[in-house]
Amino acid sequence: xxxxxxxxxxxxxxxxxxxxxxxxxxxxxxxxxxxxxxxxxxxxxxxxxxxxxxxxxxxxxxxxxxxxxxxxxxxxxxxxxxxxxxxxxxxxxxxxxxxxxxxxxxxxxxxxxxxxxxxxxxxxxxxxxxxxxxxxxxxxxxxxxxxxxxxxxxxxxxxxxxxxxxxxxxxxxxxxxxxxxxxxxx
Amino acid sequence: xxxxxxxxxxxxxxxxxxxxxxxxxxxxxxxxxxxxxxxxxxxxxxxxxxxxxxxxxxxxxxxxxxxxxxxxxxxxxxxxxxxxxxxxxxxxxxxxxxxxxxxxxxxxxxxxxxxxxxxxxxxxxxxx
Numbered sequence: 001x002x003x004x005x006x007x008x009x010x011x012x013x014x015x016x017x018x019x020x021x022x023x024x025x026x027x028x029x030x031x032x033x034x035x036x037x038x039x040x041x042x043x044x045x046x047x048x049x050x051x052x053x054x055x056x057x058x059x060x061x062x063x064x065x066x067x068x069x070x071x072x073x074x075x076x077x078x079x080x081x082x083x084x085x086x087x088x089x090x091x092x093x094x095x096x097x098x099x100x101x102x103x104x105x106x107x108x109x110x111x112x113x114x115x116x117x118x119x120x121x122x123x124x125x126x127x128x129x130x131x132x133x134x135x136x137x138x139x140x141x142x143x144x145x146x147x148x149x150x151x152x153x154x155x156x157x158x159x160x161x162x163x164x165x166x167x168x169x170x171x172x173x174x175x176x177x178x179x180x181x182x183x184x185x186x
Numbered sequence: 187x188x189x190x191x192x193x194x195x196x197x198x199x200x201x202x203x204x205x206x207x208x209x210x211x212x213x214x215x216x217x218x219x220x221x222x223x224x225x226x227x228x229x230x231x232x233x234x235x236x237x238x239x240x241x242x243x244x245x246x247x248x249x250x251x252x253x254x255x256x257x258x259x260x261x262x263x264x265x266x267x268x269x270x271x272x273x274x275x276x277x278x279x280x281x282x283x284x285x286x287x288x289x290x291x292x293x294x295x296x297x298x299x300x301x302x303x304x305x306x307x308x309x310x311x312x313x314x
Contacts, residue, residue: 137226139296150205165189
């Protein structure tokens with residue numbers, strides 16, 4: 001993957017600003033998603049996971065650590081807004097999703113495109129959430145849910161990858177701007 | 187970087203194949219006749235409802251009095267109303283086949299359809 005990892009600022013304050021911006025973007029995307037009408041599917045409660053766009057950006061163009069940080073921060077926000085259970089579900093999904101995308105990057109090197117990685121991330125996000133729900137609520141093995149969540153995760157992954165591609169120029173501009181400020185002033 | 191590569195398609199194919207396997211597992215289960223609905227409050231079974239009685243009633247469990255369940259004459263059951271913010275449980279609709287479930291995570295409730303066979307396996311469950 002010919003990512004431009006050097007774009008990540010060296011200065012601590014600039015790093016903080018960039019991560020905070022991405023975190024804010026993740027939250028706005030999540031809020032935006034909540035205002036959309038529910039998806040016309042037989043299974044209610046399925047979401048596209050638009051905030052993964054910010055996390056994917058961090059993973060592909062910054063570094064692994066910042067992607068983990070964003071996933072954990074987002075779960076922290078869910079914890080504050082919706083309680084410990086939702087927080088735990090979000091954390092397990094978020095971390096597993098980042099781990100799966102890193103796994104995909106390491107395993108396939110350049111074999112997978114953003115779309116493939118995004119699909120892996122989305123599917124494992126679902127699996128992580130389902131696992132915690134299954135354990136906490138004592139549901140055991142849920143083949144019907146797995147059969148629905150896997151293809152849905154793949155579809156959501158394709159969509160978020162397409163959106164990331166569309167948003168990339170804007171995100172890059174933001175990073176360049178922060179970098180310029182950093183070198184100009186400090 | 188290209189948006190989509192051949193390995194991506196392989197990943198998609200693998201995911202769809204896995205989904206197919208899980209669906210087959212589910213339909214194998216589905217052949218069993220639905221006999222009971224189990225209501226769990228966090229990890230604990232709090233109520234077992236016989237589905238085939240032909241009666242129609244609305245009820246709740248004492249752990250979550252603000253959530254109403256409704257059992258229909260044809261043996262289908264659903265979350266009828268709930269005080270949770272998202273109403274995902276109510277929107278799940280009617281359940282009548284083995285393996286189907288609905289959950290109200292904010293209230294810690296799960297409604298699950300099981301067969302007679304599954305219930306006999308868990309022999310510690312008393313049926314009232």
